[in-house]
Amino acid sequence: MKNKYSIVSSQVWLLLVWAMIFAQSTQAQTPTIQWQRVLEPGSTSRVLGVKATNGGYAVINLGRVIRLSDSGSTLWETSFPTSIELPVRNFAESIVALPDGGFVALVRGYSQWSLARLNADGTIAWIKPFSSVSDGSTSFSDTNISVEIAQNGGYLVVNNYLAGREGSYTRVFTFDADGNRNGEKGIPNLYPGQSRPYTVTNKIIRTTDGGYIQVGVGNNRDTPQQAIVTKLDAQFNIIWQNFYGAPALEDIIPNPFANGSYIAVGPDGSSATRVINIGSNGEANGVALLPKRLPNTTSTIIAGQNPLSYAVLDVVNERGGDLRLQSFNAQNQVVSVKTLGGSSAEIVNNIVSIDNGGYLVIGRTTSTDGDVQGKVSSDLVPWVVLLKAAPTTTLTLSEPTYNCATGAITFNTSGGDGSPITYFAPGITRSSVTSNTGTVEQGLRNDPKPITIQATQSGQTVSYTFYLGAYCNSTPLLPPVVVKPISDITMRLGESVPLIGLQEYFRDPTSRTHYRPFLRFSATGVPPGIQLSDGSQLGSPNAYFIGSPTTTGVYTVTVTAINIFITEGNNSVSTTFKFTVVDQPVNPPTGGTLALTQPMYNCQTGAITFNTTGGDGSPITYFAPGITRSSVTSNTGTVEQGLRNDPKPLLIQATQSGYTASYTFNFGAYCQNPEPPKPPTGGALTLLAPTYNCATGAITFNTSGGNGSTIEYQAAGITGWTTNPNQFVDKESRTASDVQPFMLMARQGGNVVTYTWNLRATCGQARIASSESVSKLHLTILGNPTSETLRVRIEGAEGQSVGLQLTDLKGRLIEARQLESAQANQEQQFGLRQQPSGLLLLKATTATQTSSAKVIKQ
Numbered sequence: 131m132k133n134k135y136s137i138v139s140s141q142v143w144l145l146l147v148w149a150m151i152f153a154q155s156t157q158a159q160t161p162t163i164q165w166q167r168v169l170e171p172g173s174t175s176r177v178l179g180v181k182a183t184n185g186g187y188a189v190i191n192l193g194r195v196i197r198l199s200d201s202g203s204t205l206w207e208t209s210f211p212t213s214i215e216l217p218v219r220n221f222a223e224s225i226v227a228l229p230d231g232g233f234v235a236l237v238r239g240y241s242q243w244s245l246a247r248l249n250a251d252g253t254i255a256w257i258k259p260f261s262s263v264s265d266g267s268t269s270f271s272d273t274n275i276s277v278e279i280a281q282n283g284g285y286l287v288v289n290n291y292l293a294g295r296e297g298s299y300t301r302v303f304t305f306d307a308d309g310n311r312n313g314e315k316g317i318p319n320l321y322p323g324q325s326r327p328y329t330v331t332n333k334i335i336r337t338t339d340g341g342y343i344q345v346g347v348g349n350n351r352d353t354p355q356q357a358i359v360t361k362l363d364a365q366f367n368i369i370w371q372n373f374y375g376a377p378a379l380e381d382i383i384p385n386p387f388a389n390g391s392y393i394a395v396g397p398d399g400s401s402a403t404r405v406i407n408i409g410s411n412g413e414a415n416g417v418a419l420l421p422k423r424l425p426n427t428t429s430t431i432i433a434g435q436n437p438l439s440y441a442v443l444d445v446v447n448e449r450g451g452d453l454r455l456q457s458f459n460a461q462n463q464v465v466s467v468k469t470l471g472g473s474s475a476e477i478v479n480n481i482v483s484i485d486n487g488g489y490l491v492i493g494r495t496t497s498t499d500g501d502v503q504g505k506v507s508s509d510l511v512p513w514v515v516l517l518k519a520a521p522t523t524t525l526t527l528s529e530p531t532y533n534c535a536t537g538a539i540t541f542n543t544s545g546g547d548g549s550p551i552t553y554f555a556p557g558i559t560r561s562s563v564t565s566n567t568g569t570v571e572q573g574l575r576n577d578p579k580p581i582t583i584q585a586t587q588s589g590q591t592v593s594y595t596f597y598l599g600a601y602c603n604s605t606p607l608l609p610p611v612v613v614k615p616i617s618d619i620t621m622r623l624g625e626s627v628p629l630i631g632l633q634e635y636f637r638d639p640t641s642r643t644h645y646r647p648f649l650r651f652s653a654t655g656v657p658p659g660i661q662l663s664d665g666s667q668l669g670s671p672n673a674y675f676i677g678s679p680t681t682t683g684v685y686t687v688t689v690t691a692i693n694i695f696i697t698e699g700n701n702s703v704s705t706t707f708k709f710t711v712v713d714q715p716v717n718p719p720t721g722g723t724l725a726l727t728q729p730m731y732n733c734q735t736g737a738i739t740f741n742t743t744g745g746d747g748s749p750i751t752y753f754a755p756g757i758t759r760s761s762v763t764s765n766t767g768t769v770e771q772g773l774r775n776d777p778k779p780l781l782i783q784a785t786q787s788g789y790t791a792s793y794t795f796n797f798g799a800y801c802q803n804p805e806p807p808k809p810p811t812g813g814a815l816t817l818l819a820p821t822y823n824c825a826t827g828a829i830t831f832n833t834s835g836g837n838g839s840t841i842e843y844q845a846a847g848i849t850g851w852t853t854n855p856n857q858f859v860d861k862e863s864r865t866a867s868d869v870q871p872f873m874l875m876a877r878q879g880g881n882v883v884t885y886t887w888n889l890r891a892t893c894g895q896a897r898i899a900s901s902e903s904v905s906k907l908h909l910t911i912l913g914n915p916t917s918e919t920l921r922v923r924i925e926g927a928e929g930q931s932v933g934l935q936l937t938d939l940k941g942r943l944i945e946a947r948q949l950e951s952a953q954a955n956q957e958q959q960f961g962l963r964q965q966p967s968g969l970l971l972l973k974a975t976t977a978t979q980t981s982s983a984k985v986i987k988q
Contacts, residue, residue, distance in 0.1 A: 160467065161488060161517040161519050162518060163501060164488070167198070168504050176479050177512035178225055180233070181483075182197070182227050182233075183230070184681070186199045186205065187490055191512045195233065195235060195252070205252075208253070223277075226279055229713065231250030234247055234285055235248065244259040245287070245309045250850050251850060284305050287302070288300065288331055298330060300317045300344070301316045302315045302316075329348040331346040332346045332379065332381065335383070338384070341361065345357070347377065358373060374394075374414060376399075377398075383431050386434070386439070393408070394408055394431070395430070398419055402420055402422070403420040403429045404417060405417070407462075422446050422447050429444035429478060430444075431481075437459075441483070443478055445476065449471060449500075450473065450475045451476055451477075452470060453471055453493055471495060472498060475496050476493055477493050488516065488517050490515070490517075491515045491516075525587050525592050527592050528543070528594065529542065530596055537575050541553055546588075551587045552586050555583045555584070578598040580596065582595050608638070608693070612691075618709070619708070620730065621679055621709075623711060623712070624680075627676060627679070628730075630674060631672045632673045633673070635689070649691045651690065651691055653687055654687070656709065659677050659681070679711040683857060689707075710828065724744050724746075726740065726791045728793070737768055738767055738769055740782055742784055746786065748786055750784050751784070752764070753785070754783070755781070756778075777797055779795065780795045789948065791948075816833060817885035818834055822892055824892065827860075829848060829858065833883075837878065842876065847872060848874075851877075871888045871889070907926040909982070910923040915985075917962070918963045924957070928954040929952065931949065932956070934949070936985075938965075938969075960972075969984060969986060970984070971983075971984060972985055
């Protein structure tokens with residue numbers, strides 16, 4: 131463990147540098163209020179908001195969760211009932227959003243702490259108590275308590291314990307995805323052996339290296355309070371702890387502009403908010419002070435999106451205390467400032483960033499005027515405000531005006547703030563750096579190369595690459611063409627998108643000399659979390675998709691290539707492909723075990739790529755009848771034409787170091803989901819029969835008519851109200867033998883239409899009956915606990931290939947074996963003589979099912 135104390139003197143000058151940067155910031159663009167809600171009746175307890183994964187927001191206050199749409203209307207409201215676990219009344223202390231559209235909340239009764247799971251429709255799935263509020267010697271503090279998503283997909287609860295004369299310290303409780311408590315960890319006190327040490331955690335977040343980082347405050351009876359940042363590993367062991375002077379830090383985020391570093395905020399005395407840039411080893415790389423903070427208030431910070439930024443929300447000492455939102459760019463310059471409130475006091479709680487560069491501000495207010503609308507009483511109640519970035523005029527360079535005979539050139543710009551522009555353009559003679567006219571030098575005209583023109587205004591620099599040779603070439607300019615289709619992509623949540631160079635799918639048919647032709651690329655319909663990185667803007671000849679998907683669904687992505695030399699008329703061509711994002715597997719491979727996952731497949735060409743996870747790095751051989759490949763170790767090939775004409779499920783097997791994994795790929799079902807029809811406009815809005823994939827559960831809402839405005843979709847068992855027509859039917863509904871018809875709904879401008887859709891009829895009685903008749907995979911441990919030999923009976927897998935994995939609770943593989951064709955009641959034995967006492971996990975996997983059993987080794 132490393133310790134650093136305060137901010138070293140060599141960094142004091144950074145205070146001045148940051149002060150100058152803030153003083154010389156770019157002209158602020160004030161965001162505007164889109165809507166605001168006063169949530170009455172409310173509570174003086176804190177209110178927190180979170181962005182839902184399926185659109186809209188959720189706000190938690192006292193004993194209720196209020197689900198809001200993107201426009202701020204209430205979709206549902208759920209109050210936690212009183213019970214034995216939550217006696218008398220309860221407080222909802224914290225909330226996180228889940229990938230399926232649901233939420234997990236931390237709930238406190240008078241004597242009991244519990245986790246509560248809400249489904250996407252607001253129904254309570256479960257409430258599970260895990261600790262009493264006080265056990266006599268230690269107790270939870272009433273503040274600074276939160277639930278977070280853990281690195282392993284479960285949850286963690288951060289609490290500050292008060293232990294009398296022993297002082298206070300932080301304890302972390304961990305839970306699995308079903309809310310079952312599976313561990314706890316006390317983070318060591320920062321002042322061991324000293325009198326009444328006091329440590330409080332204000333915020334803890336996950337880090338990209340698999341660990342966590344926390345901020346807070348600490349002191350003992352003999353020392354003043356100090357701000358603290360602690361870096362933790364995945365098991366909450368301390369990697370380093372740093373001190374940053376008085377008095378505290380209240381919130382922290384990963385630095386959106388520099389991987390591995392962080393930005394933290396907190397008070398500086400009583401009159402300013404302090405912003406600290408913290409390096410990967412805890413060093414303070416800069417400090418900025420935001421003046422006029424109201425004493426005894428708090429601040430919070432969030433990373434902004436589109437464009438990248440970060441924003442600080444605090445309380446400014448104006449009109450009894452207004453909320454102040456300031457956003458900053460990569461140069462730590464203020465890009466927007468907004469104060470919110472009325473003539474009375476406002477209180478900060480938290481802030482949520484939204485995709486379009488705006489923010490959802492969550493606080494409390496006693497005001498009844500100013501920005502606070504619809505409030506009559508002077509009570510302190512929750513207040514939620516959606517802000518969107520004000521329209522900005524961005525400086526842009528466009529194609530210059532050029533005379534090929536004389537070399538005379540004029541730079542053309544649009545937008546900007548009206549202040550002087552300086553230009554940089556090598557190879558062009560001009561009278562001054564601010565002149566936008568000049569002459570291309572004769573040598574460059576004789577041997578034309580691309581010219582990069584740069585324009586700078588108010589610290590903002592933009593570029594334009596002018597292809598001199600192409601501009602003056604007499605060959606007719608033609609639009610690009612598509613040379614081959616882009617293969618459909620299927621990914622799991624959180625996976626990095628494969629590197630796809632778009633230039634190989636398009637071609638510029640024009641033949642030219644003296645330059646290399648480049649195409650500009652754009653894409654629409656990409657899944658959230660994925661973006662297009664167009665290298666052509668920087669002179670690179672290619673563009674790639676980057677990022678990791680964050681929301682499941684089926685997305686139709688349109689990629690457009692533009693010939694940058696054609697300024698009018700037909701200058702582009704587009705192609706589409708399907709991008710499917712699915713959930714992570716319920717039981718992912720553990721201990722590095724080799725596993726086959728869904729392959730990548732092109733329904734038009736038959737091209738297929740096998741995908742694996744885990745393994746020991748040694749060569750893999752594949753067995754896949756009906757697929758032509760160059761060798762047994764090649765993971766790419768083509769499904770034979772005869773099989774594509776009469777598709778049957780493909781059995782793919784991968785063998786590595788004697789272990790064989792299997793995967794059955796139903797490529798016929800994979801390809802039977804066609805592109806959804808484009809909904810025509812005009813006439814009454816109507817819901818049509820949906821497009822549905824019986825194998826995967828992917829469903830697309832189809833409509834006709836309407837007025838062309840945004841359409842929202844909803845269906846119980848499928849999704850809450852959303853603007854995305856591509857969704858998935860819940861697994862429980864797909865597999866239920868008595869599944870009832872679904873009521874599909876669409877609404878547009880207050881007009882709601884419905885369609886009754888029968889999944890059972892769509893997929894056929896025979897298919898469902900067949901799936902109902904399949905025996906369920908089951909493991910029975912014969913003699914549990916056991917000592918030297920584990921005997922297990924496997925049922926429900928007759929004639930199927932079964933993989934068995936025996937691991938300890940840390941996921942370390944003890945033994946793995948593959949049964950090519952199991953018997954009706956197959957028995958297997960595992961030797962345990964060399965294993966220490968403890969709990970083991972045995973997992974059986976077929977192509978369609980998984981079953982697990984716990985084993986006690988004595």
